[in-house]
Amino acid sequence: RVVRNSFQQEVNKRTLKELLNTQREQLMADVKREVLEAVRGADKPWGMDVVDVRITRVDYADTITRSVYDRMEAERKRVANELRSTGFAEGEKIRAEADRQREIIVAEAYRNAQAVKGQGDAKAAAIYAEAFGRDPAFAQFYRNLDAYKASFGSKSDVMVIDQSSDFFKSMRSAAPGR
Template sequence: MRNCLTGFVELLKTMSDVVTKPGSESTAGRRLARRALRTLVLWGAVFAVIALLASCVVFVDETQYVIVERLGTIAAVYDREEDRGLQFKLPWPISTVRTFDRRLQLLDPPGRELFTGDKKNITVDTYVCWRIAPTSAESSTELSDRPVVRFFRALGNVSTAEDRLMSRLQSLLSAEFGRVELTDLLSVENSEAGPQGDSSMESLTERLKSRFEKSEEGATSPRDALGIEIVDVRIKRINLPEANRFAVFERMKSERQKIADRYRSAGLAQNTVIRSQADRQREEILAKADADAQRIRGTGEAEALRILNQAHAQDPEFYRFERTLQSYHKILNERTTLVLSASSALLKLLTEGIPDIQEPQPETKPADPPTETPAAEKNVSQSSATPDTISEKTRAEATK
């Protein structure tokens, strides 16, 4: 085609040059011009035939419905599986072709502000998935009964169909949302799981879809009236208007703060209970430990006294002498002045010297203990207590 147009332009230039040349060359120029004109007419006829033959061929794509009109009357409709491929018709302008998209169409209008049953304004975003209804195998053979023909006669094109669907959608949304309250729309059983299958939002969507599939008069469906099949109608989002969104957020924050305070107070109460129980158990354990310690200490002290008494009973005179020396060590120093009586035990040790101390005899355990043992133990106790008494008296005198 490009080469033909280039040759045609060159031919026109040659003809203009020949016509403008004067003299003897004009005859040859006219002869060449006539030849070029015949070539031009021949090429024009070839192009006309090719265009005429091309207008007689219709290629039906798998994503399209095709309607062929003959002088304003529908002559053929290609809307079935077996109609795909090349089809033939009368040349233009006797027959004309109209194509329609058979794929799914998505109508996504902008969000609209609506009022609920409790007079609360919300913004609702929805979408509608639709398409030109396919022709079933059991449908009538009449061309006027085909869904694509109904769509063409009722709406004409996709933009008109979307305007019609949008107006219908807005009226249905206003009617349906006017019957429910905002609390019913936003309430869920479990905030983590989200809306369940039997929620108010789901039932509202089902009612909206069922009413959308009916015509405005309620007698026939959009498929029968407009040739449109409604595949799905869904509510994408329910939001609050910008004017009162901040106030709602603040109220939500205050409610969450109350819930947090309630949980915090419950935690503090539980903390107090746990601490009181722990303190009570601590006191019980400490009291039991103190009682065990006192019992063990008393047992140890009793055992120490028993061992001490046994040691004193072996040599009371040596014990008395040792205690007297300990008393000297405690009360005597460079500045000590003692005033003692002549009968003082401390003075006797200084004047009489160390008494004779007999070596202790090895203790033999008799078979039967004598009956005088308590008296002997009493004497031993008295003799062992004498140095302590002397020491106390001596301290008192030294203090005076």
């Protein structure tokens, strides 16, 4: 009982970290000193000597153990939530960077496509100019076909045209056998 009481008093003076790391030897020395004082007592010595005292295990009351476990669990949850939020923020940063790079790539691709299209249009215009320069009547006929093609948006469109229009005149003159 004397040893147990001495241990309890000394353990209550220290933190768990101190008990397990820095002040373990000091704790045992203090307990040994208190037990020797009780055993050698001034009034009635017990007739024995205490050579050594050691800690084998430190148990806390169930309520203390439960509260320590709850604190540890809360700390782990806090760390987990912090890591999740950090991961979410990193994910958002990565997604934003990917979106930015995608926009740059799409813009560059559009620019390159427009340049190629412009080169093709220029080449087509040069070919048209050369072809139309050789035969102005064909050029007029081709432009009329394009105009009529553009005027029909769907299959159900209807157009009423005078037969004496320039289009029909060019069609009659281009028809074989006339």
